[in-house]
Amino acid sequence: MKIAVCVKQVPDTTARKELTDDFRLNRASLDSVLNPFDEYALEEGIRQKEAHEGEVAMVTMGPASAEETMRKGLAMGADRGVLITDSALAGSDIWVTATALAAALRSGGYDLILCGQESADARTGLLPGALAEHLGLPFLSYVQKLDIEGSQLRVRRQLSGGYEVISANLPAVVMVVKAINEPRYPSLKGIMASKRKQVTKLDAGGLGLEPASLGIAGSRTEVVAATPRPAKEPGRMLTEPPSEAAKLIADFLAENKVIA
Amino acid sequence: MDFELSDEQRLIQQTAREFAEAEVAPHAAAFDQRAEFPYEIVSKMAELGLMGLPIPEEFGGAGADTISYALAVEELARADASVAITMAAHVSLGTMPFLLFGTSEQKEKYIPSLASGERLWAFGLTEPNAGSDAGATQTRASLGDGTWVVNGTKSFITNSGTRLTAGVTVTAVTGPSSNGHAEVSNLIIPAETEGFTVAKDYHKMGWRASDTHELAFQDARVPEENLLGERGKGFRQFLTILDGGRISIAALSVGLAQACLDASVKYARERTQFGKPIGSFEGIQFKIAEMATRIEHARLMTYKAAWLKDKGKDFAMAAGMAKLFSSRIATLAADEAVQIHGGYGVMEEYPVARYWRDVKIGEIGEGTSEIQKLVIARMLDL
Numbered sequence: 001m002k003i004a005v006c007v008k009q010v011p012d013t014t015a016r017k018e019l020t021d022d023f024r025l026n027r028a029s030l031d032s033v034l035n036p037f038d039e040y041a042l043e044e045g046i047r048q049k050e051a052h053e054g055e056v057a058m059v060t061m062g063p064a065s066a067e068e069t070m071r072k073g074l075a076m077g078a079d080r081g082v083l084i085t086d087s088a089l090a091g092s093d094i095w096v097t098a099t100a101l102a103a104a105l106r107s108g109g110y111d112l113i114l115c116g117q118e119s120a121d122a123r124t125g126l127l128p129g130a131l132a133e134h135l136g137l138p139f140l141s142y143v144q145k146l147d148i149e150g151s152q153l154r155v156r157r158q159l160s161g162g163y164e165v166i167s168a169n170l171p172a173v174v175m176v177v178k179a180i181n182e183p184r185y186p187s188l189k190g191i192m193a194s195k196r197k198q199v200t201k202l203d204a205g206g207l208g209l210e211p212a213s214l215g216i217a218g219s220r221t222e223v224v225a226a227t228p229r230p231a232k233e234p235g236r237m238l239t240e241p242p243s244e245a246a247k248l249i250a251d252f253l254a255e256n257k258v259i260a
Numbered sequence: 261m262d263f264e265l266s267d268e269q270r271l272i273q274q275t276a277r278e279f280a281e282a283e284v285a286p287h288a289a290a291f292d293q294r295a296e297f298p299y300e301i302v303s304k305m306a307e308l309g310l311m312g313l314p315i316p317e318e319f320g321g322a323g324a325d326t327i328s329y330a331l332a333v334e335e336l337a338r339a340d341a342s343v344a345i346t347m348a349a350h351v352s353l354g355t356m357p358f359l360l361f362g363t364s365e366q367k368e369k370y371i372p373s374l375a376s377g378e379r380l381w382a383f384g385l386t387e388p389n390a391g392s393d394a395g396a397t398q399t400r401a402s403l404g405d406g407t408w409v410v411n412g413t414k415s416f417i418t419n420s421g422t423r424l425t426a427g428v429t430v431t432a433v434t435g436p437s438s439n440g441h442a443e444v445s446n447l448i449i450p451a452e453t454e455g456f457t458v459a460k461d462y463h464k465m466g467w468r469a470s471d472t473h474e475l476a477f478q479d480a481r482v483p484e485e486n487l488l489g490e491r492g493k494g495f496r497q498f499l500t501i502l503d504g505g506r507i508s509i510a511a512l513s514v515g516l517a518q519a520c521l522d523a524s525v526k527y528a529r530e531r532t533q534f535g536k537p538i539g540s541f542e543g544i545q546f547k548i549a550e551m552a553t554r555i556e557h558a559r560l561m562t563y564k565a566a567w568l569k570d571k572g573k574d575f576a577m578a579a580g581m582a583k584l585f586s587s588r589i590a591t592l593a594a595d596e597a598v599q600i601h602g603g604y605g606v607m608e609e610y611p612v613a614r615y616w617r618d619v620k621i622g623e624i625g626e627g628t629s630e631i632q633k634l635v636i637a638r639m640l641d642l
Contacts, residue, residue, distance in 0.1 A: 071271055185278065190309075191275065191322070
């Protein structure tokens with residue numbers, strides 16, 4: 001089984017983020033990590049490979065430095081990496097990103113393409129669907145359990161208050177949620193061995209993409225404004241005696257339908 | 261000059277940190293209180309590859325460099341010094357002697373199960389009457405009919421009495437030498453050797469979840485081939501082992517000092533007195549700023565010593581200085597951390613009380629601070 005896991009390099013999730021004048025993330029001063037949501041997709045890919053044999057390739061689009069963050073995935077157990085990197089791709093929106101990833105995935109002959117739920121920086125959660133659309137493959141979203149039998153895929157799809165069971169034919173694109181597994185630590189031996197694993201670099205030309213259709217020029221969406229999230233309002237402090245305060249809290253919870 | 265860690269070093273640091281925060285720190289206080297060896301944590305460390313981190317891949321280790329090793333020890337100590345010393349003693353005192361001095365048969369026989377962390381190994385140098393004066397070793401071993409017969413006692417031996425312990429390497433006098441000094445050699449004593457007994461665990465002030473015992477040898481017999489490397493090289497061998505061990509203790513002390521700083525900054529922001537967080541007062545700020553500066557200083561010395569070792573350069577003086585300085589500033593950091601916490605600092609509910617009890621051994625174990633100074637002075641031709 002050939003498994004591809006789409007991953008993204010994101011700023012360290014604990015870092016303070018700043019935007020450039022054209023509302024792009026200022027990455028210059030930030031440490032980067034593997035998108036935490038993608039670790040679940042990667043873990044699932046590695047587990048499926050362990051159960052069904054085959055290989056796991058990580059596929060990413062990003063600056064040349066993204067290779068460094070792919071090391072973690074290679075150390076966890078991915079077999080190789082594919083890095084799409086080209087200055088023409090800078091500023092790409094979801095559409096263009098999906099176009100480029102699809103071009104790289106199409107030629108790979110993958111049976112299963114796994115994605116995380118969203119990226120920890122942009123947090124749109126739109127890419128997996130766009131990717132499936134570009135590739136003309138079935139798309140299974142919000143998956144919390146995944147079983148493969150032969151060329152069939154059977155998943156539990158997370159809903160609010162329950163789940164639905166869906167099956168599909170491989171190849172397919174699957175977006176997984178955090179409930180699906182607990183990602184392993186990269187083993188220290190794996191870290192040392194990751195140096196010997198291959199990361200293939202592809203550019204726009206190599207993928208047969210027209211420069212004019214890429215980056216900001218090719219994007220179909222434009223960020224026109226960005227506003228920091230308003231500061232959280234301070235909570236209300238009750239100074240009444242406990243018996244009165246308890247009643248006020250109960251009323252508040254009932255008002256907000258937390259309790260009936 | 262380049263202060264950047266390599267990709268592998270950074271990833272090992274990150275992984276060790278995540279592991280220590282998630283798997284070690286939450287249990288540190290409980291194991292410390294019960295003075296209990298954390299078997300489950302050690303088994304998880306083995307699975308991760310920590311127990312054989314700097315051991316070459318051909319023997320089942322991860323083949324990482326000394327800087328990576330120091331980073332891992334530091335991160336573990338930041339969560340729990342007992343866990344850090346368990347790993348560090350196993351690697352640098354238990355396993356390294358085989359790698360550095362063992363015959364190829366000894367390496368193949370002993371290292372793989374130690375590098376995987378499946379078993380632990382200890383090193384016995386200190387005796388009731390031979391501590392800083394290691395030359396005063398009273399343990400004797402005599403060879404006859406292809407068998408060594410060992411008699412003596414060893415004190416404060418880390419990892420010597422766990423269920424995982426496969427044995428201990430001990431220094432023993434094996435005869436007179438040509439220059440009038442005793443001939444010292446190292447002998448490999450498997451745990452199941454008859455005549456080798458492990459006394460009950462010491463009641464310690466710090467590193468309480470680590471395993472430390474007194475060992476007794478009464479006509480303990482091991483085959484002739486259990487001589488580690490060459491006969492009469494025991495003194496030279498343990499000096500080399502201790503040089504490496506000093507980097508362990510330096511890194512461990514840096515990790516502990518960092519834990520003191522982390523706890524102090526957190527508390528200084530939370531604790532309010534006179535209507536303000538105490539971190540807004542200069543008196544507290546100065547303590548914390550000094551603590552942070554000393555830690556940075558100690559960390560640079562420790563990494564430098566590890567770097568020299570990785571480059572194959574002479575690192576003995578750098579390691580001695582790093583150990584001397586890091587263990588001292590860790591003691592100062594713990595002292596200030598308790599002071600910043602005030603009354604709460606004395607309570608075991610806060611981690612700084614444990615740090616305060618844990619730091620002191622850094623100035624004593626694997627060569628006291630006084631011995632480090634002697635070593636440094638000797639290298640300055642005094």
